[in-house]
Amino acid sequence: MKQLVLALRAEIKVGFAKTVRYPVQTLTSVLVLYLLFVGVFYGSRSIAGVVNTPSADFARSATEAIAGYLLWFFALIAIDSMSQNISEEAQTGTLEQFYLAGWSFPLMLFLRFLSSILTSLVMLIPLLLLLSLSTGVALELRFVDTLPVVGLTILGLCGFGYLLGAVTLLFKRIGNAMTLVQFGLLFLCLPPVEQFSGPLKLIALTLPLTQGVKLLRRVLAPGSEIIGAGDFLLLILNSAAYLLVGIAVFRWAERLARDRGLLGQY
Amino acid sequence: METAISVHKLRKEFRGRGKSIVAVDDIDFTLRRGEILGFLGPNGAGKTTTIKMLCGLVKPTSGSLLIGGIDPAANPRKAMRKLGAVLEGSRNTYWRLTVDENLEYFAYSRGRVSSDFRHRRDRLLTTLGLAEKRTELVQKLSRGMQQKVALGCALIPDPEILLLDEPTLGLDLQSSQAIQQEIKRLADQEGKSILLTTHQMEIAHALSTHVAIMNRGRIVVQDKVKNLLDVFSLGMYTIRVYGWLPAEERTWLEARWGAELDHDESGTTLRVPLTDARQLYLIIEILERHKLLISNIQRLEPNLGEIYLKLIEEGPVEATRFGA
Numbered sequence A: 001m002k003q004l005v006l007a008l009r010a011e012i013k014v015g016f017a018k019t020v021r022y023p024v025q026t027l028t029s030v031l032v033l034y035l036l037f038v039g040v041f042y043g044s045r046s047i048a049g050v051v052n053t054p055s056a057d058f059a060r061s062a063t064e065a066i067a068g069y070l071l072w073f074f075a076l077i078a079i080d081s082m083s084q085n086i087s088e089e090a091q092t093g094t095l096e097q098f099y100l101a102g103w104s105f106p107l108m109l110f111l112r113f114l115s116s117i118l119t120s121l122v123m124l125i126p127l128l129l130l131l132s133l134s135t136g137v138a139l140e141l142r143f144v145d146t147l148p149v150v151g152l153t154i155l156g157l158c159g160f161g162y163l164l165g166a167v168t169l170l171f172k173r174i175g176n177a178m179t180l181v182q183f184g185l186l187f188l189c190l191p192p193v194e195q196f197s198g199p200l201k202l203i204a205l206t207l208p209l210t211q212g213v214k215l216l217r218r219v220l221a222p223g224s225e226i227i228g229a230g231d232f233l234l235l236i237l238n239s240a241a242y243l244l245v246g247i248a249v250f251r252w253a254e255r256l257a258r259d260r261g262l263l264g265q266y
Numbered sequence B: 001m002e003t004a005i006s007v008h009k010l011r012k013e014f015r016g017r018g019k020s021i022v023a024v025d026d027i028d029f030t031l032r033r034g035e036i037l038g039f040l041g042p043n044g045a046g047k048t049t050t051i052k053m054l055c056g057l058v059k060p061t062s063g064s065l066l067i068g069g070i071d072p073a074a075n076p077r078k079a080m081r082k083l084g085a086v087l088e089g090s091r092n093t094y095w096r097l098t099v100d101e102n103l104e105y106f107a108y109s110r111g112r113v114s115s116d117f118r119h120r121r122d123r124l125l126t127t128l129g130l131a132e133k134r135t136e137l138v139q140k141l142s143r144g145m146q147q148k149v150a151l152g153c154a155l156i157p158d159p160e161i162l163l164l165d166e167p168t169l170g171l172d173l174q175s176s177q178a179i180q181q182e183i184k185r186l187a188d189q190e191g192k193s194i195l196l197t198t199h200q201m202e203i204a205h206a207l208s209t210h211v212a213i214m215n216r217g218r219i220v221v222q223d224k225v226k227n228l229l230d231v232f233s234l235g236m237y238t239i240r241v242y243g244w245l246p247a248e249e250r251t252w253l254e255a256r257w258g259a260e261l262d263h264d265e266s267g268t269t270l271r272v273p274l275t276d277a278r279q280l281y282l283i284i285e286i287l288e289r290h291k292l293l294i295s296n297i298q299r300l301e302p303n304l305g306e307i308y309l310k311l312i313e314e315g316p317v318e319a320t321r322f323g324a
């Protein structure tokens, strides 16, 4: 256990070192993420022909959009740390050393994901501030209510990350596909899921994010309602399913990769 | 712990689209504590695949392997803790981090941090000649320095066994020698057991205590370097004398001993293969009978490179008689 803490510490330290070492890159990311939100949020509103004047309605939909955006941000982290990172390391030849630490591979990836979430706070906090300032919405973060929802959703995202990680182990160069996944997710989780219909709704409903986004919106919305036990249970089920399936698929991919000699360079 | 690595009937078949490649074909070998085993063989012989199986990166098709007596399939963590590796053609380190950060990362991520970590790290930096570069990004270092960092990262968790896959590849003479010295020191002074692959025979010759030569997935020969050199030296002697031998003596030496004789204006050079030292005295007797003064006797030492080529060309059948 102590060794696991040491390993987590190592990952966090490296994560921070990279974030701080390349401040321009970090700042650019924050800016890009900010502009993306502005573009998508205001863009979709102006297409729908809604007026952007301060009102209860505006505050509500801005809060909802920010809630969706926040969880999408964590999905980005999951995709980045559990898939794109593996691909990068396989190409440069550090994946082998990562693997050689001797922990189970899914556990190592979990540590990396966890440390990425923690280091990403460096970006997330200014981003939330920017969003809050520019929309004029005062976000009440009410940690007691939000943390369980965010935490559970992150676990589900972790499972989603394992799935993508499995694909990456087997196919290595998948950078473009992952970018597509990232943006696909964004468009599926910014608007409320109730607005979709047909197959799109079905897709949206099976995503690891949907239930979390729905609940987070409720928690954060002005004059929020209490979340029912049923909804909460659904979130738990959704995340647990993603996590279990993700780990199982990842383990299978790992076995296949070891059999074919795909871990690291060849 | 006597044997660091023992491998028995280890096999790897890569199956893909219809065809399958037997990369490693039922090999057996051992690496004992404190030994440096030169793991040699031409491109595609299966060296890297074997090393990857030892580190768990490639799953063996069949056979068994023990790392410090532990089966990595049953207890991967315990087995991996005994291993450090510098893999072929890989960075092995994080280029976007400094030397110090890399060392720290590899120590912590393997859970190998004791109270004297700083002390050990500093000592390692000094022995590797990296002390002045410790705060530089690995990216900015020269190829030789980067390779030293990779070695350092493999060493920082203090493994008993090192797997080094072409550690001097692409290095200039100076850097290569620095790495070689370090490898030698690790085995001699720290008792590390080292498996080393290289295509540079002088390096294998200079460092290895033992060699295993692989070709097409099989181990052609495994022995002490000294034994191989002895077997292959086969007592080839050159003897230089002042003066000349009579014709009948010359033909007799050629026919009976397989000697080659060259004469020039100042004397004769005999090249004669002898299986046993007593035969040398017989030859000397003949020379004495004819009052020929010996100016020089030399035993020709073969080098590992020549032996290697011979074994690779002749293949395993011919070579099995030297097999360990």
Ligand SMILES: Nc1ncnc2c1ncn2[C@@H]1O[C@H](COP(=O)(O)OP(=O)(O)OP(=O)(O)O)[C@@H](O)[C@H]1O
Pocket: A260, A261, A262, A266, B014, B021, B022, B023, B041, B042, B043, B044, B045, B046, B047, B048, B049, B050, B088
């Ligand atoms: N992942 C893989 N999939 C399919 N074939 C592979 C794989 N890895 C290695 N091989 C094949 O296995 C054989 C042995 O390769 P290996 O890399 O072990 O040789 P090597 O002795 O290290 O050669 P070199 O001296 O060139 O490094 C080669 O024919 C190679 O093409």
Ligand SMILES: [Mg+2]
Pocket: B047, B048, B049, B088, B165
């Ligand atoms: Mg190789």
